[in-house]
Each structure stands twice: as structure tokens, then as C-alpha cells.
Amino acid sequence: MDNIAGTKSSLTWAVHISVVILVALWLFPTVGLFVSSFRTGDQIASSGWWKALSTQEAQMSPIRVAGEEAPGADGFLIEGTLVQGDTTVSAWGTSSREPEAYAPGETADLRDGQTLTVEADSTYVLTSPETTEGTRLPRVFLTASSPPEFTLGNYExxxxxxxxxxxxxxxxxxxxxxxxxxxxxxxxxxxxxxxxxxxxxxxxxxxxxxxxxxxxxxxxxxxxxxxxxxxxxxxxxxxxxxxxxxxxxxxxxxxxxxxxxxxxxxxxxxxxxxxxxxxxxxxxxxxxxxxxxxxxxxxxxxxxxxxxxxxxxxxxxxxxxxxxxxxxxxxxxxxxxxxxxxxxxxxxxxxxxxxxxxxxxxxxxxxxxxxxxxxxxx
Amino acid sequence: MNPAVLGLITIILGVGGCVGYFWASNFVLDRFLFPASGPNAGRNINRANAIRPWLFLAPALLALGLYLAYPVVATFWLSLHDRAAGGNVFVGLDNYSQMLGEAKFREAIFNNMMWLIVVPAASTAFGLLAAQLTDRIGWGSLAKSLIFMPMAISFVGASVIWKLIYDARPEGTDQIGVLNAVVTFFGGEPQQWLTIQPWNNLMLMIVLIWIQTGFAMVILGAALRGIPEETVEAAILDGASPWQIFFKIKVPQIMPTIVVVWTTITLVVLKVFDIVLAMTNGQWETQVLANYMYDKLFRSFDWGVGSAAAMIIMLLVSPILVWNVYNARKEMR
Known part of the structure; x- marks a missing residue:
């Protein structure tokens, strides 16, 4: 009976680990679907569901600056927030070729003397020597990290x-x-x-x-x-x-x-x-x-x-x-x-x-x- | 009428009708046809007992005959006729020869053969592994029910689940399909898995293996438990290694059960249709017989060739049918 005892002590761990792997493999696909059903379409499309619980850094779809123009020191100012909620900008840019050209807090010089500054909390300041009325305001590409977020919206x-x-x-x-x-x-x-x-x-x-x-x-x-x-x-x-x-x-x-x-x-x-x-x-x-x-x-x-x-x-x-x-x-x-x-x-x-x-x-x-x-x- | 109300009425009518039929027919038999009293009481009881089984069986036999036995004959008849040529014209084996000439059919047959080899083998192997491993550990029953769970998921639902796994995004962006995420993590290029021939067939088979492994595990697990302890103990005393115990002592003893599991999964494979329809619809050389048949019957409305394809499925099933019947009869003796 020595044999049985020996078998147990050496193999039990191996058995436990193999079963864990097997169960994980079999459960993984269904869990993926389940988790995905609680994520927004943007989240699903931009990162794997297994990252749903971690803070995600992702490049967001471009956002066009919009807001009320106010007269400022030299010309006009537009201020506002690009993304509502708990996001942290890690890089941004104004063209699709260089979407991560600037760090948060940096100021970009745009055409016609305009400047744009985007902070880490996604607030921005756009200055312009002329009025921007009737012109197309620049688009901003953000690379931002946002905390995990789950929603019942899909079911609704x-x-x-x-x-x-x-x-x-x-x-x-x-x-x-x-x-x-x-x-x-x-x-x-x-x-x-x-x-x-x-x-x-x-x-x-x-x-x-x-x-x-x-x-x-x-x-x-x-x-x-x-x-x-x-x-x-x-x-x-x-x-x-x-x-x-x-x-x-x-x-x-x-x-x-x-x-x-x-x-x-x-x-x-x-x-x-x-x-x-x-x-x-x-x-x-x-x-x-x-x-x-x-x-x-x-x-x-x-x-x-x-x-x-x-x-x-x-x-x-x-x-x-x-x-x-x-x-x-x-x-x-x-x-x-x-x-x-x-x-x-x-x-x-x-x-x-x-x-x-x-x-x-x-x-x-x-x-x-x-x-x-x-x-x-x- | 609202279908739900119709459903409720059907349940009541169906169940009530059944009970009513059985009760009334028994009543008539015992009271009026052959009453167990009067001068012929003894003979009447015998007669009533000879008829009663058929009263009990009648509804089931009617349904079985109409919904399973008759269609086999009717489909065979349809496969010998051509509907297109104005009414049903007898064309002999033309439908079969036309079908054999189609590249898509040969592809379906070839793929089906691959399915028949890979899926039962893999499901049984994984099932055996899972059964053996979960047998001896404390949380084995939890592990079993989690591996068994895909059984409850529809083939279509499973297809959606696995399509997410095989999903591919352009190179450079974050992959949302696990398979491509793993591949890119190790420096590979993302692939459109479902379009790569012939491996896309394997991708579809994996879905069915995932579903069927739990079934194999449950059945084989019960069989493993039924093995007499003495045989294993004797092997241990003789110094057999765990591998030898498993492959030379346990597996031979559960061989009949392995065969049953294998044939049951084979039957499922022969009828597999939903997975292929939902994931590729037979594109990229993934056609299988059941989907080919559905295509012919309900997309090109070629009943002759479609029925011929159905007969091929029947032909492939019949060895198992004969074997099952043979075993059932052997057991009854």
C-alpha cells in the first residue's frame, strides 16, 4: 500500500492544477460572452474582454472641439472638456497621422495662429486670434485610460x-x-x-x-x-x-x-x-x-x-x-x-x-x- | 390568437386529450366490449388484456410512424423523383449522380468524414481525461458541472461565443479575439481563422468538441466509478504505475461505454448543421452534409437532390442503427 500513498503525494498537485486548467479552458469562452454583454460597444471593439477589469488605455475615436467662444487676452478662447467622466489623457494629437504627438499640458500650434492645449483630465483651451465662427474647429485624437466600467445598457x-x-x-x-x-x-x-x-x-x-x-x-x-x-x-x-x-x-x-x-x-x-x-x-x-x-x-x-x-x-x-x-x-x-x-x-x-x-x-x-x-x- | 394563449390551450387539449383518450378507451374496453362479468367473464378478461397494450401504445405508434418511419420512405421516394420537370417525374438515380458530380457535395462528404474522425475522438479523449482527473479531488463535482455546462448551450449560442474567440482585428490594433490576442502576444500576425483552409474546419469542430466533452465525461465518469476496486488494488499490489493502471486496467473495462459514447457523438456529428450555418454557412470549404442538404432543400428548392443528401446521412447512420438494435435485442434476452 506504500504505492498508493506515494502516488497521492506526488500526483495530487498535478491533478489539481490540470483540473484547474481544464475547467478554465472550458469556462473561458462563456465568461467572455458574459463579460462582453456588460461592456459598451466602444469598449468591446477597442480591447479584449479579459482586460475589462483593469484600467484601460486606448485610443479613442476623434472628438471635434466644440463650445462657446469667449473673448480672451489676444483674440478668442474656447474652453471645455473633451470626455466626461473619469478619464486620464496620456497623449493626444490633432491629426490621424500623429494621434499621439503631444503630452498632456503641451500646447499645439495649429493653422491660422490657433493654439490648443489639452490637459490630463481632458479639459482643453483653444485660442484663436480671429473669431472661429463659421470655421471647422480642429479634431482631437485622445489616447486615454479610463477605469473599468460595466453597463446594463446593452440589455436595456x-x-x-x-x-x-x-x-x-x-x-x-x-x-x-x-x-x-x-x-x-x-x-x-x-x-x-x-x-x-x-x-x-x-x-x-x-x-x-x-x-x-x-x-x-x-x-x-x-x-x-x-x-x-x-x-x-x-x-x-x-x-x-x-x-x-x-x-x-x-x-x-x-x-x-x-x-x-x-x-x-x-x-x-x-x-x-x-x-x-x-x-x-x-x-x-x-x-x-x-x-x-x-x-x-x-x-x-x-x-x-x-x-x-x-x-x-x-x-x-x-x-x-x-x-x-x-x-x-x-x-x-x-x-x-x-x-x-x-x-x-x-x-x-x-x-x-x-x-x-x-x-x-x-x-x-x-x-x-x-x-x-x-x-x-x- | 396570441400564440402564448394558443400554446396554453394546446397544452390543456393535448394533456387532457391524452388522459381522456386513455381513460375513455379503457373504460369502453372494460365496461362495454369485454366486461369482466357475466357468463364469459374469464374469456373477456383475457381478450381485454390482449387489446389493452395496443390502446396504451396507439398514440405513440401513430406519432412515431407518421413523424419518423413514414418520412424515411417518403424521402427515399422524393430522392428518386424530380420536381422541377413539371410534377414529380421518376428519374431513377439521376439525383444521386448529379449530386456526386457536384464539387460542393464532395467537399461536404470529405469534411463530414474529418468531423467523424476528429470530434468523437477528441471529445471522448478529453471526456475520459476530465472524468479521471475530477474523480479523486474534493471539488471534482463542481469542476464536472462547469465542464458539463456547454451541454446546455445551443449550437448557435456556442457559435456566437466562439466567433468572439476567433475574431480578428487589423494588425496593430488591440485584438478582441482571444486566439489572435495570444498570437500577437507572441509576435505573430492576426489571422482570419475562419477563412484559412483547411484549418477553419478544425475551428468549427472545436466548438462541437467543447460542447460534447461534458457529455463524454459524465458517462465515462460513471463507468469509471463502476470498475471493481479489486482489479485496481490487485494491479497496485503488482506494482503497476498509474499510467498502466489507467490504460491497461481501467480503459479496457469501460470499453463498452467508450463505444456507446463514441457512437452517440458520431450521431450528433452526422447531424451537425447549426454550427456551420451560423459560423461560415459552408463558405471557405467548410460545407458539411446537413448544411448542404438544407441549402438544397430550402435555398435552391431542389427537393430531389436535397432528399438524396438526406438519404446519404441516413445511410451513414444505419450501421449505428443496426448495431444499437442488435445490442438492445441481445440485452433483452
Missing amino acids: EVLTSGTAGAGILQSFINTLTVSIPATIIPILVAAFAAYALAWMEFPGRALLIAAIVGLLVVPLQLALIPLLQFHNAIGIGKGYLGVWMAHTGFGLPLAIYLLRNYMVGLPRDIIENAKVDGASDFQIFVKIILPLSFPALASFAIFQFLWTWNDLLVALVFLGADDESLVLTGRLVNLLGSRGGEWEILATSAFISIAVPLVVFFAMQRYLVRGLLAGSVK
């Missing part, structure tokens, strides 16, 4: 303004409308079938179970056109009813498979005792099997909810891609195309779309793991 913009988020809120409601019925309806249908396959004797049962295992892997890609034709033929066309039915159909094999595997494991005594006492199959199912199968029902419900919430293909095909019926995933794909550069909008919208599954995931992880194990490990 995405959720409330129609144009910026382009209907994220509407899509959120659409996704919710798709996923909740699509989660609830298959459960009951599957539970009855699973009970029949687990506890009733009838010819062809083994064959049916094999068929369901087979259907488990049929790609739903095959179903798109035939079912769209079918939906059009029976008159429901593209709409919520079609999506719900499609999700129900596609979710059933897993539901039946999971629930049957679970129900088979329930103690035979309970069921046989109930039968001896004169309970019918229907009563046994409703009063004994359903309550006992709660863990399996919960795990399937989580699977199906995550799957329907995150689905893109089924919603695109059976619900449509027009503005009013787009689900969150579809909206995100559109945003990636049309606003690929506006990371504040993208990051915020993406985070809104993944927030609900993440909450469900962390709240119900136990059931999810149990379901996975029941479905895969044999």
Missing part, C-alpha cells in the same frame, strides 16, 4: 428598443411558446407507451422495442420535406401547431426508451400486489407507476426542454423564418449575418438566449445526469 437596448435588438423579446416569447408545449405533450404519450412496453405481455413487444431503439437514431433531416408536405396537406401549414407536433414526434423515441428502461426497473412486487388487490392497468399506471417514475419523467423533460429551446432546424422549417415567428436561435443567426461586428448586441442577445437553459441546467443537473446515464450506459 436589446430588450426594449425594437431596432437594435431587432425583436429579441418577441423571439424570446416565440421560443418559450415553442418549447413548453413541445416538452409537456410527448411525456404523457410516451409514458403510457413505455408502461405497455415494460409491464404488459403481448406478441411483438420485443420487436417494437427494437424498432424504437432504431428510430432513436433516425436523423430528423429526413423528415423535413415529407412532413412539411403533410402539414400543408392537412391545412396547418407553417405554425406553432406544426412545430409542437414535429417536436413531439422527434422526441418520442428517446422518451419511450428512457421511461421504459426506468419502469422495467421498478419493483415487480408492488405491481403484482396491486393487481392481486384488483387494480386495473389504468389504475396501476396512474396511481403507482407515474408517481414512482418521477425522476425519469423529470430527466426526459429537461432533455426535451433543452433540445426544443436550443433547436434551430425544426423551428426554421416548421415555423418559418419571417420576422414575427423567428425563434431565438434563428434570430441569432440573422444577427450574426447582419450585425456581425456589433458585439454588444450579439453578445447580449446570445446571453439572453442561453440564460434560460443554463438556469435549468444548474437547477436540475442531477436529473439530467441520471437521464444521460439511463440512456447510454447499459
